Amino acid sequence: MRVLVVEDEQRLAQALQHGLTAEGFTVDIAPDGLSGLAKATDHTYDVIVLDIMLPGLNGYRVCSRLRAAGNDVGILMLTAKDGEWDEAEALDTGADDYLSKPFSFVVLVARLKALARRIGSRAPRRTVLGDLVVDSAARTCTRAGVAVPLTPREFAILDHLARRAGEAVSKREILDEVWDSGPDSDPNTVEVHVSSLRRKIDTPFGRSALQTVRGAGYRLAADGG
Amino acid sequence: MRVLVVEDEQRLAQALQHGLTAEGFTVDIAPDGLSGLAKATDHTYDVIVLDIMLPGLNGYRVCSRLRAAGNDVGILMLTAKDGEWDEAEALDTGADDYLSKPFSFVVLVARLKALARRIGSRAPRRTVLGDLVVDSAARTCTRAGVAVPLTPREFAILDHLARRAGEAVSKREILDEVWDSGPDSDPNTVEVHVSSLRRKIDTPFGRSALQTVRGAGYRLAADGG
DNA sequence: AACGCTGCTGAAGACCCGCTGAAGACCTGA
DNA sequence: TCAGGTCTTCAGCGGGTCTTCAGCAGCGTT
Numbered sequence: 001m002r003v004l005v006v007e008d009e010q011r012l013a014q015a016l017q018h019g020l021t022a023e024g025f026t027v028d029i030a031p032d033g034l035s036g037l038a039k040a041t042d043h044t045y046d047v048i049v050l051d052i053m054l055p056g057l058n059g060y061r062v063c064s065r066l067r068a069a070g071n072d073v074g075i076l077m078l079t080a081k082d083g084e085w086d087e088a089e090a091l092d093t094g095a096d097d098y099l100s101k102p103f104s105f106v107v108l109v110a111r112l113k114a115l116a117r118r119i120g121s122r123a124p125r126r127t128v129l130g131d132l133v134v135d136s137a138a139r140t141c142t143r144a145g146v147a148v149p150l151t152p153r154e155f156a157i158l159d160h161l162a163r164r165a166g167e168a169v170s171k172r173e174i175l176d177e178v179w180d181s182g183p184d185s186d187p188n189t190v191e192v193h194v195s196s197l198r199r200k201i202d203t204p205f206g207r208s209a210l211q212t213v214r215g216a217g218y219r220l221a222a223d224g225g
Numbered sequence: 226m227r228v229l230v231v232e233d234e235q236r237l238a239q240a241l242q243h244g245l246t247a248e249g250f251t252v253d254i255a256p257d258g259l260s261g262l263a264k265a266t267d268h269t270y271d272v273i274v275l276d277i278m279l280p281g282l283n284g285y286r287v288c289s290r291l292r293a294a295g296n297d298v299g300i301l302m303l304t305a306k307d308g309e310w311d312e313a314e315a316l317d318t319g320a321d322d323y324l325s326k327p328f329s330f331v332v333l334v335a336r337l338k339a340l341a342r343r344i345g346s347r348a349p350r351r352t353v354l355g356d357l358v359v360d361s362a363a364r365t366c367t368r369a370g371v372a373v374p375l376t377p378r379e380f381a382i383l384d385h386l387a388r389r390a391g392e393a394v395s396k397r398e399i400l401d402e403v404w405d406s407g408p409d410s411d412p413n414t415v416e417v418h419v420s421s422l423r424r425k426i427d428t429p430f431g432r433s434a435l436q437t438v439r440g441a442g443y444r445l446a447a448d449g450g
Numbered sequence: 451a452a453c454g455c456t457g458c459t460g461a462a463g464a465c466c467c468g469c470t471g472a473a474g475a476c477c478t479g480a
Numbered sequence: 481t482c483a484g485g486t487c488t489t490c491a492g493c494g495g496g497t498c499t500t501c502a503g504c505a506g507c508g509t510t
Contacts, residue, residue: 215377
């Protein structure tokens with residue numbers, strides 16, 4: 001379960017990161033509206049915790065821009081208690097839920113889980129490509145009805161390729177999505193994992209769903225190979 | 226990855242050109258708003274780095290004119306830190322992102338890459354010319370329903386010609402777009418690749434979509450030949 | 451008709467890219 | 481601490497790809 005916390009108060013942000021990580025979430029932090037927008041666009045999150053008062057670009061704007069871009073990620077807004085900001089307005093700009101500061105941590109977790117469940121039920125949690133099935137929610141993969149055990153990295157790569165089935169995806173992009181990597185990460189790492197992935201989902205079945213696009217990256221065949 | 230830097234401070238402009246070139250970008254420089262607008266209109270860039278304070282035509286105007294002309298290139302605005310200019314206004318005139326001066330170079334690079342990826346994903350993915358289909362996202366090409374395997378360079382050339390279907394495109398421009406080439410690159414290189422491209426997409430099908438325009442370059446027939 | 455210019459193409463070698471096995475680091479749970 | 485699996489790094493290999501070159505073929509001009 002991936003969460004993005006957009007919050008400028010560093011202490012609160014870190015407390016949330018700690019607490020939510022302990023609850024089993026994978027947490028990213030953005031300190032301002034713009035970087036929040038960028039991260040939300042570049043990565044795929046289940047939910048976003050979005051403070052309204054942010055430097056630069058405020059929460060309302062982040063929210064409406066995300067919706068305008070067709071991003072239907074779950075958004076929970078944090079509103080200040082002083083009533084300067086209207087909660088109803090938060091919902092109007094496209095937020096799914098809101099919470100007034102100060103809030104109880106357990107309430108936040110409960111709301112997030114409820115939201116993720118709600119959003120999750122409307123998001124495609126399973127991708128079916130011929131007889132290859134990738135289940136993002138269950139983190140399982142089956143080929144021709146046979147369950148294929150994958151390591152975390154392998155699954156993350158397959159999952160990301162499955163979301164863009166039929167498209168060529170660069171190693172650079174895979175590195176950015178699957179790893180929290182800097183600009184100097186090694187594309188060969190991807191090659192190694194792709195190699196072992198093929199040995200599990202393609203070779204034993206005489207297929208070739210995971211195709212190399214020379215000079216461009218990899219592509220997962222939309223028909224499952 | 227092609228970048229246009231519109232910046233009047235010569236030292237900063239040259240520093241950016243140096244740094245971004247080292248990062249693998251192909252960089253053009255424009256010293257003022259008007260020439261920036263001209264270059265952006267004449268060439269095809271992935272992203273434009275646009276200073277707000279420019280002699281003649283300021284960044285806002287350049288941005289809104291580009292958008293008015295239907296140009297949806299990625300635009301990252303550089304705003305001065307003194308708050309005289311509103312960052313939000315930058316976004317409202319159609320910019321995709323902004324960065325306050327002074328900024329960190331690595332941050333700029335990261336934002337540019339993220340932006341290019343975002344923009345790229347909204348670009349038209351498939352071009353259909355008669356029974357010739359060029360799919361930029363999947364990096365595939367089919368003629369009369371038959372998949373035609375192409376090398377990276379061949380595909381890059383075909384993709385670029387497909388985006389300007391019906392227009393004559395010079396070898397010089399192809400070299401600039403497909404290669405990160407200097408001014409002393411050999412047009413014959415293009416000829417060789419075009420030759421092998423024809424042998425794959427035209428000759429086997431008795432067609433002639435990829436036409437020579439003597440003295441001007443090549444043209445991809447809008448009806449697929 | 452001859453010339454020069456432009457574009458085409460086959461061949462060849464350098465080059466680059468991606469694949470893979472192995473080794474060691476790393477993490478995680480017992 | 482130890483054992484298991486997982487991840488990353490490294491180096492070598494193999495093969496496809498790119499570029500260069502040279503010769504040839506059109507086309508337009510002199």
